[in-house]
Amino acid sequence: MSVAALDLGLRAQAAAIAAGEIDPSELLDAALTRIEQRNPALNAVVETFPERSREMLAAAPPGQLHGVPIVIKDEWPLPWRAQRFGAAELMAPTAPRESGPYRALRDAGAVIVGVGNMHELGAGSTGNTSYYGAAHNPWNTERCPGGSSSGPAASVAARLVAGAVGADGLGSVRFPAAYCGLTGLKPTFGRSAMEGHHMAPLTTLIVSGPLCADAGDCRLLGSALFGEELVAGDAAGLRIGIVRDDVSEDVTAEVGAACEAAIETLRAETGGEVREISLPDLPAAALAAIMITNSESMSGTRPEQLNRLDPELSPIARGTLKYRMLLPAAATAQALRVRAMMRRRLAAIFEEVDVIAWPTIPAPAPPLDSPLVELPSGTHTADQANVRGAALANLTGIPSISMPVGLSDERLPLALQLQAAWGENELLLDAAEALERGNERRWVESLPPLAEAEPTEA
């Protein structure tokens, strides 16, 4: 009974528990067993704590996620565990404590079953570098799962759990959602639980967000993180803005075709329209987001700290941290002007359209050992290519959602991203659900080979 329940979505698990059809303690045991069985190939979950999980379940209130196992990214502290941020050294003080996402999950009745792996220091879109070792993509374990929320995404894609909490500072929920064939919501800045994150007092970019199989599950888990219900509506008459420029069109042919088809499906399903819009200076916006996050994350770092970095930090992290101390303040000041400029441009654009659509990732998941992508403009690191389309939402504060829209010839997920005006989190979920209806849930119900393996015997 609980074996099959592990393959249900988040809503279905919660409903079955509420109806008494599933014993949540059996579901927890089944999840722990499945993690033991499938995680060695994934390295998605870096720590479980069965006794703590059972204590959470025993004390769980009758919330909307009562008894449902959830994975949380190694980015927030728990009362029994400090976050590592995927790194040997965090560059900030940490300690076990209650964090906002922990409280949100606890108060909704959820059970934290494990901590998800992440890209070292949150500084990558691939998930191929971590203190714990790389996480692997369930669609092809030689490929990147996406980062920085690599473990949460791989956990859900492999059906270790039906929902996971990630964080998105420059695309870190949307990239792994895209690479792993999931739906991932980057909420409007400041709306979802963030307390306890070591950057919470400083960041103007990072938010917590849900990673689930589909938009309805993201709505449920997102409601817990928001502390209020994300009410379902409809996206009738959706005005979809598309951008045709060097960034949005610099994608593989497969990505371009899948996203074009998805946009047409969304238009047809909502009875809406597609309008071409102009949004210049996207590369500057991406760099502006990088400059701002750099200044915020390096705040308080003293040069002498960089002379005694933990030797277990990766060489890339060590060199990059030192380089980041050298970046010119004038570029950060300019970045703040670009932020103001892009926010005003978006405010005007969202008078004309409801959402802006473009590919989440320009190419499907690259190899773990060589995370490069081949695009019409040439060969790029995945990080370079990915950030161009993701950072705008973080820079400006708008919400964004990534959803699966196809599979490549190599059976790797392809994804479309929608962005909406400030506060329009529900609209993005409504639109994603409309797309799911329009394509008959073909892509949200596609399973990676690792999740099609023999079900766990509880």
Place this chain on the structure above:
Amino acid sequence: MEGTTSADEFIPAGLAALGIEADEVDLAVMGAVHGLLWPPIQELLALDTEEVEPERCPDLSRAPE
């Protein structure tokens, strides 16, 4: 910034000014990162934003006023 934009000059000068030590591996990584980031930083700095009025303490959860 003319004359200080190459990794060979910019990085050692910056490290020395801040008293940050770096070994060969650090320098190789920093040079690679510099090669990726510095050209777009120059483009960012060259962007004409004179007409852009900065937002003072923007509320990023809302549209600009």
